Amino acid sequence: MKPRCFGRFTLLLRVGVVAAWAVTGLAVTRAAEVAPDALAAQTREQRDARMAWWRDARFGMFIHWNVSSVPAGVYHGKHNAFAGEWLMHDEKIPVPEYRQYAAHFNPTQYDADAWVRVARDAGMKYIVITAKHHDGFAMYHTDISTWGIRDAGPFKRDPIAELAAACQKHGLKLGLYYSQAQDWNHPGGATPGGKWDKAQAGNFDKYLREIAVPQVREILTKYGPVAVLWFDSPYEMNRERANLFLPLLELQPGILFNNRLGGEYAGDFETPEQGLPENAAADRDWEVCMTMNDTWGYKSTDHHWKSAETLIRHLVDIASQGGNYLLNIGPTPEGLMPAASVERLAAVGRWMNTNSAAIYGTSASPFSKLPWGRCTKKVDASGARLYLHIFEWPAKGDLLLPGLKGTVEAAYLLADPAQKPIPFSANSAGVVLALPTSAPDALLPVVVVRITGQLEVTP
Numbered sequence: 001m002k003p004r005c006f007g008r009f010t011l012l013l014r015v016g017v018v019a020a021w022a023v024t025g026l027a028v029t030r031a032a033e034v035a036p037d038a039l040a041a042q043t044r045e046q047r048d049a050r051m052a053w054w055r056d057a058r059f060g061m062f063i064h065w066n067v068s069s070v071p072a073g074v075y076h077g078k079h080n081a082f083a084g085e086w087l088m089h090d091e092k093i094p095v096p097e098y099r100q101y102a103a104h105f106n107p108t109q110y111d112a113d114a115w116v117r118v119a120r121d122a123g124m125k126y127i128v129i130t131a132k133h134h135d136g137f138a139m140y141h142t143d144i145s146t147w148g149i150r151d152a153g154p155f156k157r158d159p160i161a162e163l164a165a166a167c168q169k170h171g172l173k174l175g176l177y178y179s180q181a182q183d184w185n186h187p188g189g190a191t192p193g194g195k196w197d198k199a200q201a202g203n204f205d206k207y208l209r210e211i212a213v214p215q216v217r218e219i220l221t222k223y224g225p226v227a228v229l230w231f232d233s234p235y236e237m238n239r240e241r242a243n244l245f246l247p248l249l250e251l252q253p254g255i256l257f258n259n260r261l262g263g264e265y266a267g268d269f270e271t272p273e274q275g276l277p278e279n280a281a282a283d284r285d286w287e288v289c290m291t292m293n294d295t296w297g298y299k300s301t302d303h304h305w306k307s308a309e310t311l312i313r314h315l316v317d318i319a320s321q322g323g324n325y326l327l328n329i330g331p332t333p334e335g336l337m338p339a340a341s342v343e344r345l346a347a348v349g350r351w352m353n354t355n356s357a358a359i360y361g362t363s364a365s366p367f368s369k370l371p372w373g374r375c376t377k378k379v380d381a382s383g384a385r386l387y388l389h390i391f392e393w394p395a396k397g398d399l400l401l402p403g404l405k406g407t408v409e410a411a412y413l414l415a416d417p418a419q420k421p422i423p424f425s426a427n428s429a430g431v432v433l434a435l436p437t438s439a440p441d442a443l444l445p446v447v448v449v450r451i452t453g454q455l456e457v458t459p
Helices: 008-014 044-057 084-090 095-104 112-122 159-170 204-219 246-251 308-320 339-358
Strands: 059-063 126-132 173-178 228-231 287-290 324-329 373-380 383-390 398-402 407-413 424-427 430-434 446-452
Touching: 044 324, 059 112, 059 173, 112 126, 112 159, 112 339, 126 159, 126 204, 126 228, 159 173, 173 204, 204 246, 287 308, 308 324, 308 339, 308 373, 324 339, 339 383, 339 446, 383 398, 407 424, 430 446
Parallel strands: 059 126, 059 324, 126 173, 173 228, 287 324
Antiparallel strands: 373 383, 383 446, 398 430, 407 446, 424 430
């Protein structure tokens, strides 16, 4: 059995923390929708305008990268069973000892432009990178602490500045992840399960005032447009503490933030982790974050890679329920994306080159579960387009669209530039497409069905 990946939610459950955002199965329990005055005053139209690019994008890259990539999940010869970036916590590494890893963190092969091109060519529209994870190490040039990439090690470049420039160059949105509560290196930072080093002792509110809040101000003012602020692990974050961060959002007009700030703030979108929600909330935006293997940060022993076909199916499954897919990469201490990650993203990109119209700007399927695959849709004033993602090609060629009552104008393979018509017929059960007997795409073929007038599907 593969080692289970313990992410941010599952570790908190493991140590018995109960929070408003705890995981229930594969879904996230909704935080109470109690917005601050500025957010409460926002109209639905204003919110929809702010969320429009994110809803259209559907696909983004998550990057977990920091000094934890140096030990890469191994401590004194022991291979940590869980995620690589949690090594300090899981092995209870003393603060002075963990800080020694920074001297060996010298990612001279880091090429932000190449990273962004990998994301762009895979069809991703935005990138979220760890500005600071739970070990407190700043992956940017901070003036608030010396525990960061500029002052604690030999690498003097600013990775976030370089990535921000590359994102602007290639037209991707930039998001920044910041662990606002958990911090295992700065005195007073939250440490789930208790502190293990006297160097961690301190006042949590002092830590928030002197480290977390000033650093969030830094990352929102140093790097140009920031589209998403991705908070995480709101351990000990009550309402009063969460309110310290809300005014900072005004530094980036239009910025989105997730549901992990704390204080029962729901944020702009929910964040189910490492699994697809069984019943996605129709009235809430959501984004599944998921690893390609079993870890977020780089772990030298983790070779449990998902196949390109699995990644594409996850993307389709999530889009068919109206969500976004934030797919993670954990770069090496040298600054390279693991070859297995790059290879799989290239395969996803080849599929997206042909089929991206079935992902970008789509909304959730009008059907309940389909035995043969998934459906995404686009609706406009003239009618609708259904995109049928066929996981299991029918052996006899007949594909039923159950309960479809709208007027079908045409059906064709999305990969076919000639749009050769696929025959169809209607009966009491719905509409039946007469597909070719063999699938045209080895990974995941897509059929387009054009509907004239109102789209209607009966249960």
